[in-house]
Amino acid sequence: MEEIIYWIWLSILSLSQEQKIKLIEIFKNPKVIYKLSEKELNKLTNSKELIKKITDSNKKYEANKILNEAIKTNTKIIAFDNKLYSKELKNIYDYPIIIYAKGNLKLLNKKSIAIVGCRNCSEYGKFIAQKFGYLLARKDFCIVSGMAKGIDSYAHKGALVAKGGTIAVLGSGVNYIYPEENKKLYEEILNKNGLIISEYGINTKPIPENFPKRNRIISGLSEKIVIVEAMKNSGSIITANLAGEQGKNVYAIPGNITSDRSIGTNELIKDGAILVTSLEDILDL
Numbered sequence: 001m002e003e004i005i006y007w008i009w010l011s012i013l014s015l016s017q018e019q020k021i022k023l024i025e026i027f028k029n030p031k032v033i034y035k036l037s038e039k040e041l042n043k044l045t046n047s048k049e050l051i052k053k054i055t056d057s058n059k060k061y062e063a064n065k066i067l068n069e070a071i072k073t074n075t076k077i078i079a080f081d082n083k084l085y086s087k088e089l090k091n092i093y094d095y096p097i098i099i100y101a102k103g104n105l106k107l108l109n110k111k112s113i114a115i116v117g118c119r120n121c122s123e124y125g126k127f128i129a130q131k132f133g134y135l136l137a138r139k140d141f142c143i144v145s146g147m148a149k150g151i152d153s154y155a156h157k158g159a160l161v162a163k164g165g166t167i168a169v170l171g172s173g174v175n176y177i178y179p180e181e182n183k184k185l186y187e188e189i190l191n192k193n194g195l196i197i198s199e200y201g202i203n204t205k206p207i208p209e210n211f212p213k214r215n216r217i218i219s220g221l222s223e224k225i226v227i228v229e230a231m232k233n234s235g236s237i238i239t240a241n242l243a244g245e246q247g248k249n250v251y252a253i254p255g256n257i258t259s260d261r262s263i264g265t266n267e268l269i270k271d272g273a274i275l276v277t278s279l280e281d282i283l284d285l
Contacts, residue, residue: 002067004098006030007079009063011097012201014053020097024080030097034060069202073175076101084108092220092246096199100174103195107165112142113282114218114243116236117151117228118261125229125261126154128253132226133158133166135279142167144222146214147186147196149179151228151236156185156194166194169218171211173204212238219243226251226282227273230264237264240273251276 010020010030027033033054036044041051070077078085078099086108089095101108113136115129133143133155143159145152147168159166168189172178174196177186189196199217200210215238219225225243227250230236240250252273255262269275276282 003031004077004079005063005067006034007081007098008066008077009034009059011199012059012062012066014056014059015050017094019050021094024097029081066201070100073202074102075174075202076105078105078108086221088112088222089217089220092216094216095220096217099197099199100202101195101197102174103190104165104193105195107142107167107195108197108221110142110165111140112144112167112222114144114222114225114239115151115155115228116145116215116218116225116230116239117155118230118234118236118264119148119150119152120261121150121154121229122259122261124255125151129154129228130158130161132228132276132279132282134162136282137162137164137166139279139283140164144169144218146171146211146218147182147189149181153182153185155228156189160188160192160194163192167221168194168196169214169221170196170198170200170206171214172198172206173200173202174198175202176205178206211235215239216242216246219246219248222248224249224251224282226253226276227265227268228253229255229261230268231260232263232267234264237268240268249274251282 023033084105129151137159142165144167145155156166177183219239219242227236227240243250250273252265252268253276255265
């Protein structure tokens with residue numbers, strides 16, 4: 001088997017992210033874990049359940065199936081030990097074991113800023129997201145977002161208009177376009193030297209719990225995070241909180257105090273996020 005197969009295998013084991021990362025820290029290479037016998041595993045842990053999960057033969061078959069599908073669909077699989085894996089992303093404590101990718105892999109290590117916000121955004125929010133996506137891309141920043149409806153989409157569009165780099169981090173597999181209405185945007189990102197990535201299997205359908213998890217990747221890839229519009233306790237607020245935990249600066253666009261779309265961003269500013277009224281605020285000029 002090719003070396004990547006072991007990384008795929010580890011990534012799909014029915015273990016927590018923390019357990020997978022702990023195994024990598026101990027053994028360095030998933031091939032070593034893959035080769036451990038049940039007797040050797042018994043020396044490492046008393047948990048029969050953990051041993052059963054690691055020795056699950058179905059996962060070995062599934063890993064081969066995933067690799068074959070990746071080859072067939074020209075999907076790249078970037079493992080944690082690959083030199084192309086994002087150096088920024090390596091710094092978060094719950095980094096993805098592997099990344100499935102389509103497009104320009106060089107963007108993974110380009111200086112990046114995330115722009116995120118609510119799906120049901122205002123016309124003002126659309127304008128601001130596209131404007132800052134454009135202006136930051138013109139300053140040679142890669143724009144990272146989640147290709148969701150609303151703010152995310154307009155941030156990507158701004159970067160594309162500027163002929164800059166943009167990374168879409170999906171909560172589904174890279175071959176599953178969600179939402180469907182973003183099919184044109186998905187294709188444009190790939191046709192204009194952008195990048196589509198996900199930690200989920202190639203054809204994974206979107207499920208609600210995947211989106212909060214993928215938000216750590218959006219913030220993890222980025223030097224800074226800009227929140228344009230956000231409802232209270234929304235996914236964008238989760239991204240902002242994750243960014244704070246990762247030691248990243250959070251920037252927020254102030255909004256109309258009577259709008260639900262501004263509650264989250266205005267509260268972020270009250271809690272210490274950097275208020276943004278111009279590009280210079282984000283560039284710290």
